[in-house]
Amino acid sequence: MVDVGAKAITAREAVAEGRIMTRPDVVRLVSSGQAPKGDVLAVARVAAVVAAKRTSEWIPLAHPINLAGVEVEVRAEENAFHVVASVKTVGQTGVEMEALTAVSAALLTLYDMLKAQDRSMTITGIRLLSKSGGRSGQFVRKGGHTDAHRDTDE
């Protein structure tokens, strides 16, 4: 695990997104609040926060980081759920892995809660949208957030 001890302590933020593709009727089941396992989106959001805090246990060489804040949005689309996670810290190393891990955990949790309805769901387009703070400076994905629907064409 590379030494970050000499890096500056700065405010850092990262935003990541991802999608799980499913059938429109599964999306409607969730939106109508009829999913048999209860409040699917609330559980997915909690899963994202919980996983983000423990990212360094998923990723062997990731530094442990005490997160200052995590925000997770899960939004229904026509045939998908779209997850965006935004993570903040004040520290010596960035939080892009935390944002990507939050997104992954939310998407896996959605799969888990809806697999009885659709075992063909595919998780796709997990990627960093932006990143700020730290030596490597600002990163903003070209095309960015608004272009998210086209991510499988790249």
Added chain:
Amino acid sequence: MVDVGAKAITAREAVAEGRIMTRPDVVRLVSSGQAPKGDVLAVARVAAVVAAKRTSEWIPLAHPINLAGVEVEVRAEENAFHVVASVKTVGQTGVEMEALTAVSAALLTLYDMLKAQDRSMTITGIRLLSKSGGRSGQFVRKGGHTDAHRDTDE
């Protein structure tokens, strides 16, 4: 967490896959053993096994399961790494979440170890390939494993 106490104890297996898309020169860097953080593929494989064993900590409503075996394959493609994880147990509930979690952890670890080279990597096509054992019977994805290269066209 739904009650599985009355389900039969049977041998169960699940296979899942996923990809992380990157530039060809990043793939070649790893294949040549020159990646600055060392043996990238070995670390990703370990990450997958470690995460699979603790799936019920990442997925709030997943049942804890004592896995009998986990196999992980990470293979370089032209502009991607392809991960396949196969998980086995003998128990009352299936292991598809464990296989999907193993794949996700390997892909996130690849991102972590290669992000200095490419921050635009996208994780894509995480999905169940097959599943056996248990009441819901055999599941095999149509098109299946051999069709994996086309998954971003769906």
Added chain:
Amino acid sequence: MVDVGAKAITAREAVAEGRIMTRPDVVRLVSSGQAPKGDVLAVARVAAVVAAKRTSEWIPLAHPINLAGVEVEVRAEENAFHVVASVKTVGQTGVEMEALTAVSAALLTLYDMLKAQDRSMTITGIRLLSKSGGRSGQFVRKGGHTDAHRDTDE
């Protein structure tokens, strides 16, 4: 940790309850869905399930158990939230610690999510309601569930 290896493998269940006492206006804030941290009751339920699965990490001499099912109910009362957790397993040792841990985690989570409104909240009456399966036979608390409102008089 005492040896349970010779005990019979049987279906086991335990039910526990507890309360957190607060002001009526805090209860109403939650019931009306206006609590600033979002869906308080959903998060508390998730916390209970997640903690129950990892009871042996809280309680040093508790046996690790693969839970078959967990159900958690969080109900608003006039000046309290009442949590009931029911835990099932098929194994060699009982799950009363899991039920009590689930209740404790839900109550602590309620405190965490409402502490900006009321720092004087008190957690009270965490106790076993019933237990079945295993050598020591059936346990049902005298007065039991219906008497729960009187537990602070004991």
Added chain:
Amino acid sequence: MVDVGAKAITAREAVAEGRIMTRPDVVRLVSSGQAPKGDVLAVARVAAVVAAKRTSEWIPLAHPINLAGVEVEVRAEENAFHVVASVKTVGQTGVEMEALTAVSAALLTLYDMLKAQDRSMTITGIRLLSKSGGRSGQFVRKGGHTDAHRDTDE
């Protein structure tokens, strides 16, 4: 998880308490060192420290905090054990959840180690006694510590 990144880094402390009610003969069994599972109070103290350090794993929206110190006192009363936990940190967010979690873990551990003697034990009166450091200033419970015996009358 709300963003605390802009909060001041200050020394923070919180003190919490709780009780587990049992029969006088169970208290005497522990005090005489005859409890079958060994040094009950020592194990409860360790459980409290271990749980306090991992509070953010039990409470979904709690911030991870690197504790600077934890002190736990477990004292026998006539028909109860009384636990007081005092937790310190230097950071951006308070430690009242850590103090309450430490108390809860100690009380659950006492239940676990004495349940063969008394399955009717009730955990009660878990609450914050005081809190200092941070924007919201000093909190001291009215009646406070000396009044602890009356907590079930509130």
Added chain:
Amino acid sequence: MVDVGAKAITAREAVAEGRIMTRPDVVRLVSSGQAPKGDVLAVARVAAVVAAKRTSEWIPLAHPINLAGVEVEVRAEENAFHVVASVKTVGQTGVEMEALTAVSAALLTLYDMLKAQDRSMTITGIRLLSKSGGRSGQFVRKGGHTDAHRDTDE
């Protein structure tokens, strides 16, 4: 992680030992109950049990196992503490890693609690004493337990 799904479910046990070498005055400090950090041996025993239960989190390719029992003995010698851990399960895979992990955790904990007195302590002679159950049959170390003092001569 190799597949153990076809192995027989049998009662299995493993016993391991290890030592931490220190100065005689440090041993006497602990034996007299004057060590500044409190009941050193009790904490070491708890650490061993807690670590044994989570062995598969420390050892990447170890199978998760629900332990049926753990016993730990920590004994003062003239210039060392001697730890013996005995672990039992009923399952498909052996528990020698759990016994070795329990011993390691107890020894590391002793180091931690006594390092202010002696930073030159050395942990030594961690090894399997015996193992039973499972396909590979009985293992008993030659010379065995009684010969433990000579383990550095092998």
Added chain:
Amino acid sequence: MVDVGAKAITAREAVAEGRIMTRPDVVRLVSSGQAPKGDVLAVARVAAVVAAKRTSEWIPLAHPINLAGVEVEVRAEENAFHVVASVKTVGQTGVEMEALTAVSAALLTLYDMLKAQDRSMTITGIRLLSKSGGRSGQFVRKGGHTDAHRDTDE
């Protein structure tokens, strides 16, 4: 857990070592890349990093620390594997427990991956080599690193 809140925040480092003794043919099996469980040394290195990050979960009274860097070296000797771990942080408390824990986890992992070849392996000579930063100043073991081969004669 003693209060370290008033200690200075400084750069701290600790280096520890240890060995696992085995037969020369087992060492050669690993060196030749023929070990049945794959890349033994890579897995041991990952295990060391992962365990170091979570030291406060192994050692009950160890403070949680966000490590800045971990380096692990596993080297084959004639009849042993030698592990050296170097750990860095910027904080209020030292990292010698993290270095010793990293070494222990690597050695246990080596045992796990080679136990089918040799169940008589002994872990030995786990000790602190050096420590810097913090109030207690510099510690360098007499005889030190170069003398490591003689540690079983003490």
